[in-house]
Amino acid sequence: MSLQLEKSQQQNLLEVQDLKKHFPVGDQGFFSKEKQVVKALDGITFSLKKGETLGIVGESGCGKSTMGRAILRLHEPSSGRIIYEGNDITQAPKKELRAHRKDLQIVFQDPYGSLNPRMTVGAMLSEIVETHKIVPKKDLYDYVCRLLVEVGLNEQYYHRFPHEFSGGQRQRVSIARALCTNPKLIVCDEAVSALDVSVQSQILNLLQRLKKEHQLTYLFISHDLSVVKHVSDRVAVMYLGKMVELADKKDLYDNPLHPYTRALLSAIPSTKEEKKRERVILTGDVPSPINVPSGCRFHTRCPLATDKCRTEEPAFNEVSENHFVACHFA
Amino acid sequence: MEAKLEQVLPKVESPKKRRMKEMSARFFQNKLAVAGGVFTLLLILMAVFAPMVAPFSPSHQDYAKFLQSPSASNIMGTDELGRDIFSRIIYGARVSIQAGIISVGIALLLGIPIGLFSGYYRGVLDEFVVMRFTDALLSFPPLVLALSLAAVLGAGLQNAMIAIGIIFTPNFIRLVRGEVLSQREREYVTAAKASGISDVKIMFRHIFPNCLPPILVQATLSIAAAIISEASLSYLGLGTQPPTPSWGAMLSMGQGYLKDAPWISLFPGLFIFLTVLSINLFGDGLRDALDPKLK
Numbered sequence: 001m002s003l004q005l006e007k008s009q010q011q012n013l014l015e016v017q018d019l020k021k022h023f024p025v026g027d028q029g030f031f032s033k034e035k036q037v038v039k040a041l042d043g044i045t046f047s048l049k050k051g052e053t054l055g056i057v058g059e060s061g062c063g064k065s066t067m068g069r070a071i072l073r074l075h076e077p078s079s080g081r082i083i084y085e086g087n088d089i090t091q092a093p094k095k096e097l098r099a100h101r102k103d104l105q106i107v108f109q110d111p112y113g114s115l116n117p118r119m120t121v122g123a124m125l126s127e128i129v130e131t132h133k134i135v136p137k138k139d140l141y142d143y144v145c146r147l148l149v150e151v152g153l154n155e156q157y158y159h160r161f162p163h164e165f166s167g168g169q170r171q172r173v174s175i176a177r178a179l180c181t182n183p184k185l186i187v188c189d190e191a192v193s194a195l196d197v198s199v200q201s202q203i204l205n206l207l208q209r210l211k212k213e214h215q216l217t218y219l220f221i222s223h224d225l226s227v228v229k230h231v232s233d234r235v236a237v238m239y240l241g242k243m244v245e246l247a248d249k250k251d252l253y254d255n256p257l258h259p260y261t262r263a264l265l266s267a268i269p270s271t272k273e274e275k276k277r278e279r280v281i282l283t284g285d286v287p288s289p290i291n292v293p294s295g296c297r298f299h300t301r302c303p304l305a306t307d308k309c310r311t312e313e314p315a316f317n318e319v320s321e322n323h324f325v326a327c328h329f330a
Numbered sequence: 331m332e333a334k335l336e337q338v339l340p341k342v343e344s345p346k347k348r349r350m351k352e353m354s355a356r357f358f359q360n361k362l363a364v365a366g367g368v369f370t371l372l373l374i375l376m377a378v379f380a381p382m383v384a385p386f387s388p389s390h391q392d393y394a395k396f397l398q399s400p401s402a403s404n405i406m407g408t409d410e411l412g413r414d415i416f417s418r419i420i421y422g423a424r425v426s427i428q429a430g431i432i433s434v435g436i437a438l439l440l441g442i443p444i445g446l447f448s449g450y451y452r453g454v455l456d457e458f459v460v461m462r463f464t465d466a467l468l469s470f471p472p473l474v475l476a477l478s479l480a481a482v483l484g485a486g487l488q489n490a491m492i493a494i495g496i497i498f499t500p501n502f503i504r505l506v507r508g509e510v511l512s513q514r515e516r517e518y519v520t521a522a523k524a525s526g527i528s529d530v531k532i533m534f535r536h537i538f539p540n541c542l543p544p545i546l547v548q549a550t551l552s553i554a555a556a557i558i559s560e561a562s563l564s565y566l567g568l569g570t571q572p573p574t575p576s577w578g579a580m581l582s583m584g585q586g587y588l589k590d591a592p593w594i595s596l597f598p599g600l601f602i603f604l605t606v607l608s609i610n611l612f613g614d615g616l617r618d619a620l621d622p623k624l625k
Binding site for chain 2: 069072074098099101102105106108110113114115116117118119127128131132159174177181
């Protein structure tokens with residue numbers, strides 16, 4: 001087992017094992033005994049190969065962003081393991097973690113909130129480069145300017161404040177920030193969702209180009225199925241804090257096995273008349289992550305649900321090569 | 331950091347200067363702020379060069395002309411011991427301005443780091459030590475607290491300033507902490523963490539500048555309050571010791587003669603009022619000028 005594990009870990013940049021993140025909610029008063037938790041992440045297992053893009057899709061509130069942040073330990077995971085290049089970083093002490101942050105970066109959704117309004121772009125990027133001692137001090141300015149050029153800005157922007165940029169430009173700055181430590185993995189947390197469609201495609205192209213040039217690995221989180229289809233090599237579908245399906249992009253989009261995936265895919269608007277899929281309409285709302293349904297967590301809305309689904313939780317099995325599904329019917 | 335940046339900017343020297351220029355331009359557009367700044371500056375100059383400006387010595391007593399109303403030789407009149415009020419106000423500016431600035435300085439020096447750490451790390455230390463301690467301090471009437479602190483430390487201007495600084499500290503702790511609590515949830519802080527920047531740098535270089543505007547306003551208001559507190563302590567004999575003049579002491583001395591010689595209290599009161607007003611206007615203007623978002 002150990003040999004096998006070692007081998008797989010050599011190829012895998014990142015491995016996530018049974019990752020959980022529970023947030024305590026409600027009255028945490030001194031006398032209240034019952035402690036409620038939101039199970040934002042309820043056991044996620046997957047691995048990420050060097051150089052691939054794994055797309056994560058799901059409705060809002062399904063735990064996509066929590067997962068991205070828990071992997072970077074911006075949220076401390078409640079349990080589970082995060083293994084980066086063979087090192088378990090789940091419990092890594094602060095100092096060690098800060099060193100790892102060099103390799104693991106993130107681009108946030110909101111280009112307005114994620115840049116410090118009182119810092120110029122140059123100061124912000126230089127600080128990070130200095131912190132990780134990427135280049136000697138005398139080359140700092142040139143290095144940062146080169147980065148700005150690389151993301152489609154230029155030297156002039158060095159002394160500007162975030163409010164002097166447009167949304168798309170800010171996202172370019174965010175990408176430059178993620179890039180400035182020469183990372184290996186970038187988590188794109190809804191990186192293009194807040195942008196106009198035309199700007200979206202520019203940013204997506206930029207991300208694709210940078211990936212090639214820097215041999216990056218992306219964890220691409222989005223609720224936009226067409227965007228995910230465009231950028232990903234593999235796609236995972238999440239529902240209520242768990243992965244329900246994970247497969248190669250083509251496999252997943254052509255042959256979805258989980259009823260939830262089918263419903264999601266059928267909701268993609270299409271311009272081609274003849275290709276229209278049969279719509280699967282889901283009824284009801286996503287159940288509360290505080291009271292997760294028994295058995296299969298999707299049974300409350302699933303058109304195929306049986307008694308077995310209501311009591312027994314399906315395992316996340318590999319049904320065909322590289323195609324994982326958590327459903328009794330797959 | 332700015333200074334370090336400067337070193338690596340061989341070709342461009344302008345952007346930082348440009349920003350400074352923009353800032354000062356914005357400041358000078360605000361006429362009230364300029365007026366406040368000019369008056370404050372005049373006061374400080376007056377205090378520094380008191381011996382040259384004042385027509386009389388502040389402790390020179392002329393029993394021939396006590397309680398005289400304003401005239402050509404004593405433009406603000408004389409007090410019950412025949413001392414020239416104008417000269418005493420000029421010398422008193424030394425004490426009052428010093429008291430205002432130093433005691434607020436003490437409060438800022440204590441309040442900002444404590445508020446930053448407590449708001450940033452939260453937890454038990456914040457909730458049960460820092461916050462309860464500030465609550466306890468705030469639950470005393472400020473003057474009573476300052477009085478007992480000054481009494482413990484001993485009478486004198488220096489100790490009065492320390493006492494006033496300490497009673498203002500909880501306000502700053504709470505203010506800074508509250509601002510930090512709202513800023514630390516902002517995404518730019520998460521982003522800075524994700525970039526591997528240390529907590530101390532996040533606190534002082536990222537969060538603190540974003541908390542600055544309300545702190546500036548509170549600080550200028552507190553300078554005014556500190557001048558008045560020093561006056562109260564002096565009145566009670568725990569601040570400046572006579573015969574050293576301070577505006578507060580003069581104000582309170584005059585109250586016995588309010589009916590017959592109102593100028594004894596009127597002029598120190600007027601100066602306290604004008605100083606407080608101009609420092610506030612100046613602070614407001616400064617806050618607006620420092621905001622990079624305003625153009």
